[in-house]
Amino acid sequence: MAQPKYSTHLGMVDILPDEIRKWQFLENLIREEAHKFNFEEIRTPIMEQTELIVRGLGQLTDIVSKEIFAFSRGDDNYVLRPELTAPVVRAYVENHLDQRGGSQKLYYIGPMFRAERPQKGRQRQFHQFGVEVIGSSDAVSDVEVIAFMIHIYHKIGITNTTLKLNSIGDPDSREAYKDALRTYLKPNYEKLSEISKKRFEKNPLRILDSKEEEDQPLIENAPLITDYLNEESVSHYSRVKEYLTDLGISFEEDPYLVRGMDYYTQTAFELISPDLGAQDALAGGGRYDLLIEEIGGQPTPAVGFAAGIERLFIACEELGIDLGGEKEVDVYIVTLGDHARRWGLKQLPKLREKGVSATMDYMGRSMKAQMKDANRENARYAIIVGENELNEGKFTFRDMKESKEEALSFEEISNLLAEQSA
RNA sequence: GAGCUCGUAGCUCAGUUGGUUAGAGCGCCAGGUUGUGGCCCUGGAGGCCGUGGGUUCAAUUCCCAUCGGGCUCCCCA
Known part of the structure; x- marks a missing residue:
């Protein structure tokens, strides 16, 4: 076929009338169910100041170091939002949402942008929905966030998923663990993969989820974060697990689960689907008790998750679930x-x-x-x-x-x- | 950023061992019915065979590059 004069940018797709019904169905479902959980919607601009994203997610994360769409105009730096936790926190601080009292229970739906190589389940413009509960350090909030996430998938009929759970502790625990990890790896430093060597100093935790062949034996025998959690972290983590059990939500503990953003503390989780191929994460999230302060607000605990809408649809297709229905x-x-x-x-x-x-x-x-x-x-x-x-x-x-x-x-x-x- | 693979009508795909006007099914439009859909029949529109270059008397077919899709690594949603 002759090439059209204009086309979308690489990794960005049109959502056409024949497929819009399933989007609307899902969006309606999310809004209805969020209402039942008493989450309120928040919408923030598509673009943020580059500095917010860099500081929020961490300079060395993959997202910030190589996947950001950024440009400047005059003295202002713009970035297309790659995720929404940092922007929501920015909105929380900027608009003094803490003054509304209690914890803020927010949800969002919208497009995100990451300049990656597209493949199945990965686009440069993609859509997420998610939840952020800001202001509570109680494990109840971790569990409600996870429960909402699971709830949406169950409502749709995606039930063959695995919830992976870990705790990466508070900063003290994590520093202690990083030291232990470095001490353990140091004698074998030369055996590490190139990429892991780079991570050794700055973020040794990430070595744990390395998929490089040569790293595997080292990872197998590495000390576990679980053994380095201090009392408070251990107690928070066990409460999360207890409450999940109370709700009948099964989970799989994965001491190697380390999430990509620097702001995570304590609880980390991912929802995995066997129907997605290489990109098997449907959703992920965790606690981020340091981010609000990092961004300039009062020290405030928070927890949230983000879920990929396109990946949800892929799972639906694999399972033969039709969300759209006929036009009429x-x-x-x-x-x-x-x-x-x-x-x-x-x-x-x-x-x-x-x-x-x-x-x-x-x-x-x-x-x-x-x-x-x-x-x-x-x-x-x-x-x-x-x-x-x-x-x-x-x-x-x-x-x-x-x-x-x-x-x-x-x-x-x-x-x-x-x-x-x- | 790297690797593999694919690129023929709106869609799914045949085909040309290099040679006159490139095919099918579905979809679209019209007719068969002067006022009636979904089934059936007939006809029609729609492709410089992704783009650029090379080899050749001749390229959609061979070669190179490029763009785009798919999959994989890395990482994540």
């Missing part, structure tokens, strides 16, 4: 001739006012073509109108599913339709 319209007015056409145009608003979805031909086509169109549009009923009907004031009201029709006044038809759509 209540009634299609089929008109013959100019009089009928003008009559039809005038009836449309009356029907819509009664809550009935209604349409008609825009192209002046033959009756047959209009019927075909009504069928394609999945119209439940058709109103057929020509000179005869106009003269008699009785219109042909056709049930497209039953293939039955009767002559009725417009009044009678619109009442019937209004009843049906009520």
Whole structure:
């Protein structure tokens, strides 16, 4: 096929009418369920100051060091948001949301941007939904966040997932563990993969989830973070696990689970699906008790997760779950001739006012073509109108599913339709 | 950033061992029915065979590059 003159940027896709229904279905579901959990929606700008993202996520993270879309204009630096935790925290601090009292229970849905090489389950513009609970250090908030995440997938029918859980402790625990890890790795430093060598000084934790062949034996025998958690961290972690058990949410402890952003503390979790291929994380999150202060607010504990919408859809496809349903319209007015056409145009608003979805031909086509169109549009009923009907004031009201029709006044038809759509 | 692989109509794909007007199914449009859809029949529109260059008398077919898709590594949603 000839190449179109213009196209989307690499890794960015159009969401077309035939697929929009599943997006709307999911978005509605998220909003309804979030409401049940008493989470409130927050929307922040698509662009943030570069400094917020760099400070928030950490200079050395992959996202910041190589996956950011950034540009400057005058003295201002802009970055397309790669995730929403840091922006939500920025909004929390900037707008003094702590003054609303209690903990803030926020959720979001929207596009994110990362300049990666696209592949299955990975685009440069992709969509996430997520939740941030800011202000509580109680394990109840960790567990509610996880419960909401799982709840959404279960509602949809994605149940063959694994919740991976770990604690990376508070900063003291983590420093103690990093030291232990370095001490352990040092004698074997030369055996480490190149990439792990780079991580050795700055973020040895990340060596743990290295997939390099040569690192595996070293990782196997490495000390575990779990053994270096201080009392407070241990107690928080065990409460999280207890509460999850109370709720009947099963999990798999994974002492090697280390998340990509620097702001995480204590609880870390990921929801994995076997249906996704190489990119198997449906959602991930954790606690980030230091981020608010890092960004310039009061020290405030918080926990949240982010979930990939495209990956959710991939899982649905693999499982044969259809979220969209058919497009449909209540009634299609089929008109013959100019009089009928003008009559039809005038009836449309009356029907819509009664809550009935209604349409008609825009192209002046033959009756047959209009019927075909009504069928394609999945119209439940058709109103057929020509000179005869106009003269008699009785219109042909056709049930497209039953293939039955009767002559009725417009009044009678619109009442019937209004009843049906009520 | 690296590797593998693919690129023919709107979609799914045949095909050309290099040679006159490149095919099918589905979809789209129209007709068969002068006022009736979904089935059926007939016809039509729609491709410089992703783009650029090279080899050749001749390239959609061979070679190179490039762009795009898919998959993988890295990392994450």
